[in-house]
Amino acid sequence: MTEPGILEDRLRFDLPVPPAAMVIFGANGDLTKRKLMPALYRLAYERRLPAGFAVIGISRTAMTDGQFRDKMRENVERFLENSPFDATLWDDFARGLFYVSGDLNDAAMYGTLRARLEETVRARQTAGNVLFYLSTQPSYYEPAAERLGASGLNRATRPGAWRRIIIEKPFGNDGASATQLNTNLQKVFAEESIYRIDHYLGKETVQNILAFRFGNGIFEPLWNRRYVNHVQITAAESIGVEGRGGYYQEAGALRDMVQNHLLQVMATVTMEPPAAYEPNAVRDERAKLLRAIRPLAPEEVATHAVPGQYGPARIGGADVAGFRQEPGVDPEAPTHTYAAVTLFVENWRWAGVPFYIRTGKRMPKRVTDIAIEFNSAPLSLFEPDHGGGPIRWPNLLVLRIQPEEGISLRFFSKLPGSGMRVRPVTMDFNYGTSFGTRSPAAYETLLLDALQGDATLYTRQDMVQASWAVVDPILQVWRETKFDFPNYPAGTWGPAASERMLARRGHVWRVP
């Protein structure tokens, strides 16, 4: 038992998490309340956190440890999803919660933080390992990192201990600012200690794409330009900007969704098989794929990318405001709340296959999925049940990310009775119901990975740069073009121009 490995039972135990403390900057913010603290509590409930795990929350609001614990309890009880709240467990978990009030730009605050961290090493046996989480406005990333460096908190003081930092998107506003942010972060933390979180990659169903592709032998031979006709990636939200109008009117749909989440999802669907399921092997393949996406030339943007903005509508007997009528939004805002793009991957596997990506707010429903449409059978022997004409329903494989996670395959089946008439049917795998157990929330998976030092599901700087290289040319043209917004009413699937974009290649958007 000199090595902990001898106590392992890989079949039954989860991977061990080393002793650690987590420091949350922005501990009074929305993300901490809604996601981080419920995820940490749930990990404690699952006995996944190390004994003595500690959290130090930091924000400007003056609070004692006790008040912070009470506040976090209230949030966990309110925002915990699909999980019971256990008061006894909370009491034990809360003993590891501490609070430091102060300004991120104040050097003295980092002295207090250092003292608190030393205290946790002694009292909670955190071994000097610290995970910093920047859950703040992006403008604080660089000053906070700089102060951590200046105070020496970025360096572990004990042998074998580590310091890591998690930052939330957006990673810059464009390629240039992303480079600058990265340069400044890397002055303080080594690249392998920087964890850029993209919560989409933590979703169980996004990880299941890798299991589906590389755990089975029958799909990968079809996963190329020879069999795939085109791919549609949809991320629709039924809600509007929900109080984030100020932020959103600066960002827009392309920055908010496509540059990060959807290009990462596309890379997961299209990357080459990694040599091993190891952080850098997987991320190398994702990065290679992102670099293989051909950036649009300025003259192509008009035909390959469509922006949209929702206008007011009456839905279900209620008036729904347009984007420009939302609180905090400029009544003349040129922001795109919808974006659709056609992209091509320039490699041997995917050359010539269009990838259509669309995302938008105030669409008919909340849904994220990836639909892979296969080429039709070369010769149609059978009569479709809708009468004459060619069969219109090629095989379709849909990978559903949310809300009903799963996979479905559409294929033809013979209609019962005489004659040989066929009808499309779907074969469904429903992730949540086939496995009746609860899937971990994305933040649970990602926090645990960061504590274990597994960056597989985190974004690397070269991936960030490659994504901006795809998005920047489109943003550049859109910035210089005046659009006639709003161009789609709330509650619809987006502007007509988006349909025309697909029609140029004889395709139509699915109704997800």
Added chain:
Amino acid sequence: VSAAALDAERVLHELSDLWRGLGKDASGGVLRACAMTVLVLAEEEDDPQSLGATVAALMREHPSRAILLRRTGAGEPEARATVQCWLPFGGRTQICSEQIEILAPRGRVGEVLPVVFGTLVADLPVVIWATRLATAMASEIKPLLALAEKFVVDTSGVLEAGEALAALERLRGARRTVADLAWTRITRWREVVRSLFNTPSCRGRSAEIETTEVEWNGAGVPSVACYLAAWLSRCCPGTRTAFRRASAETEAPEGRLRSLRLRGPDFDLRLERPAGPGVDIAAGELATRAIFLPHDPADLLREELSILGRDVEFEAVLPLAKTMATLPVEEV
């Protein structure tokens, strides 16, 4: 529910009819999911309701065809098929799984074996769970052993573990693994010990351990105590094992583990389980608590159904545990 004559094809036909009926009735459709056959060997004395609830609880994580073979005291062999459905919260599609119940008087199980053979799901693993060790060891059950990828029993209820563990060893086969729910019951204890040896106060200090003390509640020597001691002795060779038996508490069942203590001249790690769901942990300066919610058979079986291949750790611990059962016990 429908009765069927003792013929596998008739039972399967009944099952198909049930599915067809469900498909017609359910507006949102039904999802028929199946990952394995779970063959439950039970006795007439086993509470059919709690057995049914356990099987149903398994289906959500391990959708299977359940075949419940119950040995009765008298009567004629009979079989019936049922389909259990539930609508997941917020879902539109009902999830259904199938159950075939076969009743056979003791001594006449051989007459229903062809029905069992004929109703196993093709090309998928077969897991057998015997609710009692005596059922698993019955000679008329033996022909079923060859079908199983995994044979699950529970020795927790046996007062003296020695014989039970020896019987378990005899159930192992070249293609068949055995599992004991008593071993599954100590996963959480083992996991906590593992995690404590990752903390600074314990890391790398296993060589200092001289004695492992395991204390339980009630009479006899329970297999859970033997397994825990055997596992620790395997991980930490050369340590002395001390068994302690506490007088029975009214609120705690017989054989329930009460504490584990790993001691050396300058080392002391204690896990103590008072009456509630918590375990108090003391390791050096660290004092904390872990929550062990009560296990029900479905929780234990879920864990075992997740492991269909060889369980190397259990295979290594089983013979050691058998020897532990002969150690002297101190009454406290």
